[in-house]
Amino acid sequence: MKADESIQYLDNKEFLDALFGYAYKRCSSSHEAEDLCSDIIVALLKSIRRQTNINNFYSFAWTIAHRVYADFSEKRKHRNNQIIMAAFTDHQLTNQIDPIDEFIKSDHDANAIHRIKREITFLSKMYRDVMIMYYLDEMKTSDIAKTLGILETTVKQRLFSARNTIRKEVEKMESTNLMLKPIKLIFTGTGSPGGNDPRIKAERIFSQNLVYLCKDTARSPKELSDLLHVPMPFIEEELEIQCRGENGNYGLLKKLDNNKYISNFIIIDAADFNHVHEVYSQYTTELITKVEKYLSKNKSKILDFPFLSDQSDVQFIAWSLISKMIWAFENKIKQVLSEKYYANIEICQREFYTFGFAIKEKDKIELGLYGCDGIGAFHIGGCRRIFAANIYGRRIQRHFNCGHNISQDPLMLMTIGAIGGLDVNTLSEGEKEVAAKAIEVGYLKKEAMKLYPKILVIDAEDEERFNALSADFSNDIDDLVEPMVDAIHGLIQQYVPRHLIHEYHQFVLHTTSELVGDTIEKCIDNGILYAPSSSNCAEGTWMIVQK
Structure with a gap:
């Protein structure tokens, strides 16, 4: 074929995938593989321009690729020496220009080369994703293929191409307690999650452990890379994702002025949460007694309420009231807490708030959250x-x-x-x-x-009257609020990082949610509530209609 016709092969996705796999196998990161791949493309373009006819393009291309890699290895060795020397001088290292970008200026077929460039960048990300999902998230190749929308054989090919290079980095994880026994984060949240929920960006184990390391300590990408023993490109990309979140403004991490990253929400370890629960349990018995007395005292008032659906079972109605009663108690606690200890703290206002519980391998935790x-x-x-x-x-x-x-x-x-x-x-x-x-x-x-x-x-x-059935409970709990406020203040000082003190109300909300579960279980034991015959039930569901 004529030499000019062979450029079409460079725009072939399968060839570029194979070429990038060749580069990735010989490099320490996807970014370095991009450099090598673009060097090979430029060398091919220049060689094609010098030829009249090319009988076997692929043989021609792989010969060029091997030569470029040999030169690339020498340059890399020389560049590493320069970097070592630069550490002892005040000279700035000059930014390297992408060879493809430089070559485009003089090439008449710029559109084709732009497509090639985009494909190389895309492949770089795909290789990173495959590596992270397989080695860090421990996903099966079939699940990776489904997630990325590619063939399972393609996943296996990319793993094979990268395995020898990346395995050394990944195996280092086994020497660290964190990645050998990774942390699992259980997320809760409150507010309007639609379009504002950063939790959806942290479903992977890798993401959760990176976020956990920043829970109360600001860390640089290099520190995180060292702690997790994960190559820097993975870390940097994940940090960007976690800072953006879902809406681009509220992520699980935030970047500080010193280029370090720190958690943007409160995370409490399982052992610490168990301690919090022990503190709260000192007040649980009295709280439940007050709940039972309130429901008994107001039984007639509850049954006389003009529901639009026929209701004659106070135990059934109570399922929709008890949680609201505990939340009324929690609101009273937040009010007194603010007045007594945090009057000068401006509470952070967001569409949605996130809270996290960190679970280690041997941790025992039962979240009876409602x-x-x-x-x-x-x-x-x-x-x-x-x-x-x-x-x-x-x-x-x-x-x-x-x-x-x-x-x-x-x-x-x-x-x-x-x-x-x-x-x-x-x-x-x-x-x-x-x-x-x-x-x-x-x-x-x-x-x-x-x-x-x-x-x-x-x-x-009748909406206000209905809400009052549970809200009026707050009038019966004043004697319990004050001592619990003092206890919660001590827990906030112990477990809420200083940079997140403006979210202390979220600590109160998410840790006292356990009280709802404790109250429900005790009320079932005491016959105030009954256990639903099925978890898929009517209990705890209500509807307000304006005709």
Whole structure:
């Protein structure tokens, strides 16, 4: 073929993948492999220009590649010597110019070379991703292929190309306690997660351990690389990801002016959390006694509430009140804590807050945490406004989370339509199937041939009265708040890093959440609550409707 025609082979993804694999196998990092690969491309372009005909392009290309690598090795050795010398001088090392960028200036086929350049950069990232997922996250090659959208054979080829080079770096991890027995982070959060949740960027073990190392100590990329025994390119890329988060503004890490990185949220070790729980347990018995007395004293008031769904079981209603009662207690604690100890601290305001629990291999921790997610919609199902909330935790599973679209949830739409009663005979076969599923998950109940909401349904006009059923509990707990505030202040001083003191309220929220679980279990033992027959149930779910 004519020499000019052979440039099309340089734009072939399979050839570039093989070429990058050749370079990656012989280099210590993906960035260095990019340099070698671009050197080979430039040498090929120059050689092609000097030829009239090329009989076998691939034979020609690999001959050039071997020659360039030999030169590259000599230059690398020389460059390393220069760097060593530079450490003892005041001279600045000059920035190296990417040879492809330099060559483009004089090449008439710049578009093709730009595509080649982009492909090399893309391959560099793909090789890094494969390495991290296989060696650090311990993913199977089939799972890596699915995640990256490439063939499993491609994953194996890239692992083979890189294994000899990267294995030495990865095996060093076995000499460190952290990577031999990695930390696992359990994340919780509060606020509006939609588009603001940095937790989704830290699902990998590698990400979690890098973040954990910065939990109360600012560290440089070099320090993190040394501690994790992971090559710098991996560290630098991961730091960028963790600083950006999901929305580009709130990540799990933040970069300081001294080019070090530190945690942007509170992380508490399992052993420390167990200590916090021990401190709280001193007050749990008295708190539960107050909860039981409050529910008993207000039983008639609770049963007389004008629910839009028929409710006659105070134990069932109490499932939606107890968590709100504990949160009312927690709000009272935060109020007194702020007034007594943190009046001069300006609380950080965010759309979403993250909190983390760090679990080591032999740690024993039982997080009896209960959470609550709420969703809303307007002008739907014949209502002007809908708000729905569900409590979830050890005993009951979540029906929906923040961001759930009510208008596209047939079960919820059926529940709204059943307010006041819905005749089964008016339903189509498809609607009957939806109704059956709504009964199964606890949204609906069937009486005779009519469907009614099983969950609590409240008229918006009575919303304040409903909230008062749990909020009024705070009037009965003043004598318990003060001593617990003093105890929590001591825990904050012990476990919240100074740079995160403006998030002390998150420490209170996420550590006292355990009280909800303790209260629920004790109330079940004492007959104040009953244990749901299934975790997929109506208990702890309510809906407020404005007609």
